[in-house]
């Protein structure tokens with residue numbers, strides 16, 4: 001019998017809940033496009049998309065575990081030998097020793113001769129071609145900047161000779177070594193992966209629960225999909241946690257009811273570590289001892305503007321891109337009618353400061369972007385945590 005953890009797999013290849021999506025530009029499925037792209041000899045494929053949208057899973061699906069050779073950008077340091085790594089990951093030994101024994105005619109002495117060898121780039125390319133292997137350089141943005149250029153250079157030469165490779169990276173980061181490299185222009189297949197739509201996310205729940213013989217109504221699947229904020233990973237996580245709750249309840253009637261959703265969302269946030277990010281945001285930049293203006297909320301709380309911004313982001317409905325008007329309206333509707341309100345100017349200044357504060361910190365803090373009067377939430381898991389983390393409401 002299938003177990004929930006075999007069906008819903010937030011961290012690995014989802015064999016039973018794999019969903020094929022159409023790409024917005026062409027109405028063709030991503031699988032079809034990637035498959036076409038790697039078939040074309042002499043071209044390098046560049047796959048770009050936001051974090052956790054299924055880039056790695058797509059490569060694994062299309063190429064298959066037998067033929068895929070995965071290298072992470074993080075495997076490279078400044079002095080990594082590119083071809084050595086490419087050989088080792090395919091199971092080839094790059095350097096070694098031959099031992100040959102020769103018997104000399106005249107005497108009965110045997111002598112052994114040791115020769116060292118190292119595989120040449122040509123041999124490695126030949127091996128990949130013979131075995132139909134496809135190299136995937138995943139999370140290319142993790143490779144050191146200098147190294148990225150060198151890798152692009154090596155790939156350019158290799159693909160000309162029929163070597164097959166895909167470079168996977170985040171948008172706007174690091175892909176200039178590939179997409180803006182004049183040497184590679186005209187030799188690139190570009191695939192941009194969009195974030196997930198509610199319709200596609202819903203399918204994960206429907207497919208998975210049906211495999212497990214658990215009933216789920218269409219509108220419940222839809223609600224979970226909306227909370228998943230365009231992230232298939234979050235969808236997989238929440239569905240898995242729903243299964244755990246159903247198991248604990250030992251329900252005879254196996255179905256996903258409205259009443260367990262909040263608990264499932266809440267359990268799901270236990271896996272995420274955004275406590276420090278939220279604290280830093282609520283605290284805002286240092287005031288050098290001065291105290292901040294506070295505002296009286298409808299629920300009786302007193303909050304300063306930074307706390308208000310955090311609260312406004314978490315409000316319903318969950319949205320990853322808020323216009324300035326949205327943010328302002330949300331803030332104003334939180335504040336009690338008698339209290340004075342922050343000016344639009346003050347809200348904008350705080351958003352700018354918040355952005356500065358977060359962007360000088362480690363990657364996990366880079367959860368939002370305030371640009372051209374739009375507040376972009378960059379990390380769906382963060383927004384989910386804001387909405388459902390902390391104590392159960």
Ligand SMILES: Nc1ncnc2c1ncn2[C@@H]1O[C@H](COP(=O)(O)OP(=O)(O)O)[C@@H](O)[C@H]1O
Pocket residue numbers: 009010011012013014017018019020049050051052053054055056057058204232233234236
């Ligand atoms: N096509 C898909 N169908 C169902 N779930 C998926 C699909 N693609 C990704 N997922 C889910 O999202 C998770 C993250 O996908 P991944 O490929 O690692 O993202 P990325 O490489 O873009 O960061 C997967 O472990 C899986 O749970």
Ligand SMILES: [Mg+2]
Pocket residue numbers: 055056057138139
């Ligand atoms: Mg990945």
